[in-house]
Amino acid sequence: MTVTQYIAAIDQGTTSSRCMIFDHDGRVVGVAQKEHEQIFPEPGWVEHDPEEIWSNTREMVGSVLAKTDLTAKDIVAVGITNQRETAVVWDRGTGKPVYNAIVWQDTRTDSLCDELAGDEGRGRFRETTGLPLSTYFSGPKVRWILDNVDGARERAEAGELAFGTIDSWIIWNLTGGLHVTDVTNASRTLLMDLETLDWDHDICEAMGIPVSMLPEIRSSSEVYGDLALPGISAGIPIAGILGDQQAATFGQACLSEGEAKNTYGTGNFLLLNTGTEKVHSEHGLLTTVCYKLGDKPAVYALEGSVAVTGSLVQWLRDNLGIIQSAKDIEPLAQSVDDNGGAYFVPAFSGLFAPRWRPDARGVIAGLTRYVNKGHLARAALEATAYQTREVIEAMRADSGVELTTLKVDGGMVVNETLMQFQSDILGVPVTRPVVNETTALGAAYAAGLAVGFWESEDDVRNNWAADKTWEPQMDEAERDRLYAGWNKAVERTYGWTDEDSAST
Numbered sequence: 001m002t003v004t005q006y007i008a009a010i011d012q013g014t015t016s017s018r019c020m021i022f023d024h025d026g027r028v029v030g031v032a033q034k035e036h037e038q039i040f041p042e043p044g045w046v047e048h049d050p051e052e053i054w055s056n057t058r059e060m061v062g063s064v065l066a067k068t069d070l071t072a073k074d075i076v077a078v079g080i081t082n083q084r085e086t087a088v089v090w091d092r093g094t095g096k097p098v099y100n101a102i103v104w105q106d107t108r109t110d111s112l113c114d115e116l117a118g119d120e121g122r123g124r125f126r127e128t129t130g131l132p133l134s135t136y137f138s139g140p141k142v143r144w145i146l147d148n149v150d151g152a153r154e155r156a157e158a159g160e161l162a163f164g165t166i167d168s169w170i171i172w173n174l175t176g177g178l179h180v181t182d183v184t185n186a187s188r189t190l191l192m193d194l195e196t197l198d199w200d201h202d203i204c205e206a207m208g209i210p211v212s213m214l215p216e217i218r219s220s221s222e223v224y225g226d227l228a229l230p231g232i233s234a235g236i237p238i239a240g241i242l243g244d245q246q247a248a249t250f251g252q253a254c255l256s257e258g259e260a261k262n263t264y265g266t267g268n269f270l271l272l273n274t275g276t277e278k279v280h281s282e283h284g285l286l287t288t289v290c291y292k293l294g295d296k297p298a299v300y301a302l303e304g305s306v307a308v309t310g311s312l313v314q315w316l317r318d319n320l321g322i323i324q325s326a327k328d329i330e331p332l333a334q335s336v337d338d339n340g341g342a343y344f345v346p347a348f349s350g351l352f353a354p355r356w357r358p359d360a361r362g363v364i365a366g367l368t369r370y371v372n373k374g375h376l377a378r379a380a381l382e383a384t385a386y387q388t389r390e391v392i393e394a395m396r397a398d399s400g401v402e403l404t405t406l407k408v409d410g411g412m413v414v415n416e417t418l419m420q421f422q423s424d425i426l427g428v429p430v431t432r433p434v435v436n437e438t439t440a441l442g443a444a445y446a447a448g449l450a451v452g453f454w455e456s457e458d459d460v461r462n463n464w465a466a467d468k469t470w471e472p473q474m475d476e477a478e479r480d481r482l483y484a485g486w487n488k489a490v491e492r493t494y495g496w497t498d499e500d501s502a503s504t
């Protein structure tokens, strides 16, 4: 009798926590998912409750096993993937966070980033870390906690506090105290040297962060420790960790130099595999670790991170109430033929790649009395596609890679109107895979490769299959006209948070 075995993946994202189970063909066997609260204490601030995230995660692990009627003995390994950059600081003794998780979208550290930049500017740590000084990354968030939570700095210096991105926080709790991260998550902190793949002590000192708070950096695919969850079972190895965008790159089988994917979730993240060589961007992209499988050399990526895409749909739902649920945006956008001349630039956290303008804030441009909520819905979807085009143009300029097709995934790619417009505005086909849950799948692959469930990256390539492709239908003049309108609108967002402005 052959026993069927599976891999589980925990995907702790910006809006929800999932646990998924995959079979050997990389097909989804089960999923459990729960949203968590988005906390906005002040304009520009975004927080999560780390304890809520942990309890949802634990609940989803139990829930997916119950739903699929599987037990721990059916699961050969667990992979972890997570929203990146989001920073948690907790007490090593009690395991309690000293403050809420400061989320990647949070802009409270903007003036701190200016201070840290000093005369050298926001590129001060770019050569070593591949990243500009930005509110996006974890280092300034940790510094803010140490500066603003009573007694935190003293406790950190005494070795009592631990910092981690969400992977570390989850693994600490899953294992009862293992303090590790992987190279991909560490590469988003502004504290890791991309060459040595270790913490850069000079940068930690400049940032005011004691090295003793930091987790051990490990590869993305190896056995780190075993699950120790009362009521579920001991003994399942945790064998993969990848930041969620790197995981999606892996799950999309972009495992050769020159292959890229774009994930459409809360934000958009386009990663191009650049092989074992780091490419330093001249056009506003990030250099980051793509993955590192055990003892093999690290593979790097160029990344274009766009802060607000799916979260604009959520904002239309939660803050304006013009839709009841995210899926309602599609029929609303289809109720009109075009954007009616309106452009929506969702610079809610400033603008990330490729422009990196912390001084920008959102605008809706081109309004007339003609514009209705259908046009706004359309403009909101179009914003995602224009921002993607900006990133792809930067990528072409940096790497010379001409994408012949764009592999897409994430929560927004069920939206066919958006996918067609994306293909139209790029002038290249857009392809969605059969398994759209590429993030969880990538983490499952990392774990499964570590324990021999899959033998090599070829298994990952062979499992990938296309579901649907959208071909460009727009003529070039229309494409250029719309993109020119977008560029004009983006310029209107600049300089909103100038020093003499009272705006945040």
Ligand SMILES: Nc1ncnc2c1ncn2[C@@H]1O[C@H](COP(=O)(O)OP(=O)(O)O)[C@@H](O)[C@H]1O
Pocket (backbone or CB within 6 Å): 013, 014, 015, 016, 264, 265, 266, 267, 309, 310, 311, 312, 313, 314, 326, 327, 328, 329, 330, 410, 411, 412, 414, 415
């Ligand atoms: N039909 C849809 N059309 C447009 N956007 C959608 C649709 N369904 C979900 N979304 C958006 O997709 C995002 C969720 O995608 P997901 O990949 O689960 O996000 P994350 O991993 O960032 O939590 C949400 O921001 C939501 O607004």
Ligand SMILES: O=P(O)(O)OC[C@H](O)CO
Pocket (backbone or CB within 6 Å): 012, 013, 014, 015, 082, 083, 084, 085, 104, 243, 244, 245, 265, 266, 267, 269, 305
């Ligand atoms: O959780 P997601 O899918 O919104 O991804 C968030 C990114 O990791 C932020 O860098």
